[in-house]
Amino acid sequence: MLTLALGVTACGHKQAHPHTADANNIGGYVDAGAITYQLQISRILNPYSVEDSQYLKGLPLGTPPLTPDQYWYGVFLWAKNQTAKPAATSDNFMITDTENTRYFPVKLNSDLNAFAWTSQKLDPLQTEPAPDTIAIDGPTQGGLLLFRIGSSAYANRPLTLHILSPQNVPLASISLDL
Numbered sequence: 001m002l003t004l005a006l007g008v009t010a011c012g013h014k015q016a017h018p019h020t021a022d023a024n025n026i027g028g029y030v031d032a033g034a035i036t037y038q039l040q041i042s043r044i045l046n047p048y049s050v051e052d053s054q055y056l057k058g059l060p061l062g063t064p065p066l067t068p069d070q071y072w073y074g075v076f077l078w079a080k081n082q083t084a085k086p087a088a089t090s091d092n093f094m095i096t097d098t099e100n101t102r103y104f105p106v107k108l109n110s111d112l113n114a115f116a117w118t119s120q121k122l123d124p125l126q127t128e129p130a131p132d133t134i135a136i137d138g139p140t141q142g143g144l145l146l147f148r149i150g151s152s153a154y155a156n157r158p159l160t161l162h163i164l165s166p167q168n169v170p171l172a173s174i175s176l177d178l
Contacts, residue, residue, distance in 0.1 A: 032163040032171035034087035035122070038078045039161070040142035042176045045072040055144055058113030059106065069151040073103075075161055075176065076115075076142030078129065081122035089128050090171065091119030092164040093145055097156035105145045117143035154178055 029038050045052040047066075055074055066072065075095075081087045095103040108116035114134040122128060129135035129143050136142075145161075153159060159176040 028174075030163070030172040030174055032090060033165065034081060034083045034085070035079050035089050036082050037163060037172065037174070038080075038142075039174050039176070040076040040078055041140050042073070042075040042161075044178060045074045045146075047072060051139065055113070055115055055146065058109035058111070058116055060109070063106065066148065071149055071151065071153075073147040073149045073153075073178070074140075075105075075145040075147065076140040077117060077145065078127065078136075078142045079122070080127045081124055084124050086121050086123050088121045089119050090163050090165070091117075092166060092168065094162045094164060095147055095149070095159050095176065096162065097153050097159050099152075099156045101150070101152065101156065103147045103149050103153075105147055108144070108146055113144070115140070115144040117145050 029036050031037075045055055047053055047056055052072075052074075056072060073095075075093075079089045093105050105117075110116040110118045115138065117128075120128045127136075135144070149159075157177060159178065161174045161176055162170050163172045163174075165171055
């Protein structure tokens with residue numbers, strides 16, 4: 001029982017460097033402006049899997065199918081406003097690889113996909129996804145950013161998720177792996 005208590009206690013601590021996190025330490029926190037973000041999980045999604053097919057609902061009309069050298073890659077985030085004033089979560093993200101290839105999220109229709117990340121204005125101490133939602137209660141416990149990535153990303157690891165301001169100013173980054 002003591003081991004469990006120590007493990008739960010450690011989960012809430014922020015890393016020493018507030019602007020980077022490492023995918024090998026899923027659960028690390030990064031501060032991006034007024035909002036603190038936590039990487040829940042990131043992984044390749046299999047459109048033929050029952051679970052993963054739910055994450056691919058709400059693709060924009062006319063989205064072309066993946067080519068043989070492309071994958072759907074899901075990044076699941078949690079965020080919290082830890083300030084005393086309302087603040088908005090980011091709706092501006094980018095992934096880069098070591099060759100500086102840039103990947104941008106596919107905007108999912110949140111009316112059709114309960115897991116889709118949507119920028120929210122959070123009151124103090126409020127979280128995204130909100131408590132008692134499918135996204136927070138599901139297996140990933142986070143809001144989904146969906147990326148179409150090329151197979152070259154495997155050779156150009158690690159990937160880095162950049163959390164950007166509306167003016168494309170980098171606020172924080174999180175190291176990801178495939």
